[in-house]
Amino acid sequence: EIMMTQSPGTLSVSPGERATLSCRASQSVTSNLAWYQQKPGQAPRLLIYDASARATGIPARFSGSGSGTEFTLTISSLQSEDFAVYYCQQYNDWPRTFGQGTKVEIK
Amino acid sequence: EVQLVQSGAELKKPGESLKISCKGSGYRFPNFWIGWVRQTPGKGLEWLGVIYPGDSDTRYSPSFQGQVTISVDKSVSTAYLQWSSLKASDTGMYYCARAGATDDSFDPWGQGTLVTVSS
Numbered sequence: 001e002i003m004m005t006q007s008p009g010t011l012s013v014s015p016g017e018r019a020t021l022s023c024r025a026s027q028s029v030t031s032n033l034a035w036y037q038q039k040p041g042q043a044p045r046l047l048i049y050d051a052s053a054r055a056t057g058i059p060a061r062f063s064g065s066g067s068g069t070e071f072t073l074t075i076s077s078l079q080s081e082d083f084a085v086y087y088c089q090q091y092n093d094w095p096r097t098f099g100q101g102t103k104v105e106i107k
Numbered sequence: 108e109v110q111l112v113q114s115g116a117e118l119k120k121p122g123e124s125l126k127i128s129c130k131g132s133g134y135r136f137p138n139f140w141i142g143w144v145r146q147t148p149g150k151g152l153e154w155l156g157v158i159y160p161g162d163s164d165t166r167y168s169p170s171f172q173g174q175v176t177i178s179v180d181k182s183v184s185t186a187y188l189q190w191s192s193l194k195a196s197d198t199g200m201y202y203c204a205r206a207g208a209t210d211d212s213f214d215p216w217g218q219g220t221l222v223t224v225s226s
Contacts, residue, residue, distance in 0.1 A: 001169070034212035036152075043202055044144075044152065046214035055214055087152055091211035095168035096142075098152040 002026050002090050006099035012107040019075040021102045023088035028068045032092035035064055035073045038101075039084045047086075048073065078104070109133040111141075111203050111217035118223045119193050126189035127220045129203030136184040137161040140206035142213060143177060143188045147199040157206065158186060193224045 003026040013019045023033070031051040036044040046055040048064035051071060061076040075082055083106055088099040114128040129141065142157040156167040160181045167177070174197075178187045186203060201220045204213035 032210070034210075036213075043216040043219055044204075044213075045216070046212055049207065049210050049212035049214075055212075089152075089154075089212070091206075094166050095156070095170075096154045096211065098144075098154060100151045 001095060002029060002093050002097050004088055004090055004097050004099035006086075006088060006102045008102060009100075010103045010105060012105050013078050014107045015080060016077050017107075019078055019082075019104055021073040021075075021086055021104070023066075023071040023073070023099050025069045025071075025090055027093075029090040029092035031067045032090060033064075033066070033071050034089045034091065035062075036087045036089065037082075037084045038087065044087060075104075109205065109215055111205060111215060113201075113203060113217040113220045116221040116223070118225070120226055121192075121194055121224055123193050123224075124189070124191050125193055125222065126187050127201060127222065129186045129188075129217050131184045131186070131205065134205075137181050139208065140211065141179070141186040142204050142206060143175075143186075144202045144204060144213070144216075145199045146202065146219075155188070155201075157211075160184075160186065193222075195224050195226075197222060198224050 005024045007022045033051045035048040038044040052064045085101045085103045087101045137160045140157045143155040145153045155171045158165045158177045160179045176189045204216040
């Protein structure tokens, strides 16, 4: 089973600043990686698939990069609605696995 | 609009059985994998398994194999997650989600079904 490790656990950022979230896979997942955003009381929402493709309706301030074992989600200028928990997920191998999440909080 | 609508919250006792549902609409249901994900406060998101409604091909996480059963009735565009004997540790929020046409990311997700197992 591929283990996904996200860092940091919590990221404190001021509105308007850039946020950089990391996700590391225990073995290569090529580009088969997704990022999700989850707000309290809501289901997760797909942001990025195939490591760098934005899902429908996702603002351009969200971008994904990386391949193999190292991935990054960047939020270029944090808006108030972006404070949430973010998860990565690999879908290169069975079983699919999620990272433990990074909480982005207001500084 | 592609939508997944899940059945309502459940309160059960240990040892009881349960089947929750996830109804898809707005797309060709047989042609897309449907998955189940559990969320608990201590363990974040856990991938349970997926099913392909077209032929009922099913894949489970080893952690959940034998603990749950995933099934589908494509005549009513509905996927199911069931337990034969619930444990307190099955308590959590369960989400269904649809995989993509060309990738296995999940979009959209159902609204979630809260399962509480308590004596």
